[in-house]
Amino acid sequence: xxxxxxxxxxxxxxxxxxxxxxxxxxxxxxxxxxxxxxxxxxxxxxxxxxxxxxxxxxxxxxxxxxxxxxxxxxxxxxxxxxxxxxxxxxxxxxxxxxxxxxxxxxxxxxxxxxxxxxxxxxxxxxxxxxxxxxxxxxxxxxxxxxxxxxxxxxxxxxxxxxxxxxxxxxxxxxxxxxxxxxxxxxxxxxxxxxxxxxxxxxxxxxxxxxxxxxxxxxxxxxxxxxxxxxxxxxxxxxxxxxxxxx
Numbered sequence: 491x492x493x494x495x496x497x498x499x500x501x502x503x504x505x506x507x508x509x510x511x512x513x514x515x516x517x518x519x520x521x522x523x524x525x526x527x528x529x530x531x532x533x534x535x536x537x538x539x540x541x542x543x544x545x546x547x548x549x550x551x552x553x554x555x556x557x558x559x560x561x562x563x564x565x566x567x568x569x570x571x572x573x574x575x576x577x578x579x580x581x582x583x584x585x586x587x588x589x590x591x592x593x594x595x596x597x598x599x600x601x602x603x604x605x606x607x608x609x610x611x612x613x614x615x616x617x618x619x620x621x622x623x624x625x626x627x628x629x630x631x632x633x634x635x636x637x638x639x640x641x642x643x644x645x646x647x648x649x650x651x652x653x654x655x656x657x658x659x660x661x662x663x664x665x666x667x668x669x670x671x672x673x674x675x676x677x678x679x680x681x682x683x684x685x686x687x688x689x690x691x692x693x694x695x696x697x698x699x700x701x702x703x704x705x706x707x708x709x710x711x712x713x714x715x716x717x718x719x720x721x722x723x724x725x726x727x728x729x730x731x732x733x734x735x736x
Contacts (some may be wrong), residue, residue: 500536500560500614501684501707507531507538508562518542518702536708540619543568543701548694550727554687555713556652559706561693562682566701570677571692573717573724575668670724690717692722 507514507530518540519526525547531538536559543566551573676696677683685691695701714735716727730736 494652498535499684500558501535501562501682503538504560504562504682504704507706508564511564516538516540520544520700530704532710536706537710538708539593539705541703541705543693543703545694545695545698545700548696551692551717551719551724553690553706553715553717554685555709555711555715556687557711558685558687558689558708559708560682560684561703562706563677563679564702564704566677566695566699567676567678567697568701569674569694569696570683571672571674572689572695573672573692575670603706604731605649619651643702670719672719 514530516528519528519551520542525541525543527539527541529537532539552569710732712732714730716730717724718727719725
């Protein structure tokens with residue numbers, strides 16, 4: 491393996507940092523309330539994190555926002571659970587959110603255009619009414635308002651339903667009928683693995699002693715989507731963002 495290949499190999503980077511703990515800017519710490527983590531290094535195309543795990547501590551199901559990576563168990567034992575859907579054509583959480591945001595933007599734009607059309611129709615009705623007698627003006631305004639209201643309501647209902655479907659109601663990632671399959675593997679000291687940009691997993695310390703691990707992500711994390719597994723499939727819970735939740 492060349493120097494360039496080693497630099498691009500996330501697992502090799504994790505192993506290299508794990509082999510030189512004396513160069514870490516901080517020593518590992520353990521928090522009884524929640525997992526402790528610290529970023530050891532950041533480069534143009536990857537970042538390195540140090541994590542600690544007391545017995546029973548772990549993550550929720552999550553992805554890495556489109557980043558690939560690897561992890562190396564420096565000490566102790568960790569269990570990784572991975573999930574796959576019955577159909578390999580599933581979307582990750584950040585892809586589903588982008589699609590939902592697009593639907594919301596389209597629906598919002600349609601609603602704004604409808605409002606503008608209704609305002610224009612109301613103005614025209616008022617100008618026309620000025621040329622009629624009082625009785626005709628009142629009747630015309632009522633008819634115009636009723637017609638515009640019916641047309642606008644029909645368009646608004648369709649647009650808002652699309653917005654709710656895309657941005658407010660989480661459907662199973664991958665669609666109904668695609669049951670998730672969970673696979674578990676135990677990794678002891680010195681073990682590690684690579685993962686791709688669409689990897690969804692959960693990590694836990696199920697042993698009776700503390701664990702320490704080194705994680706590499708490339709490019710650096712910007713978002714992480716959390717999931718839950720239900721009878722309906724894999725469902726999005728929330729999206730965490732760098733600089734806000736960690």
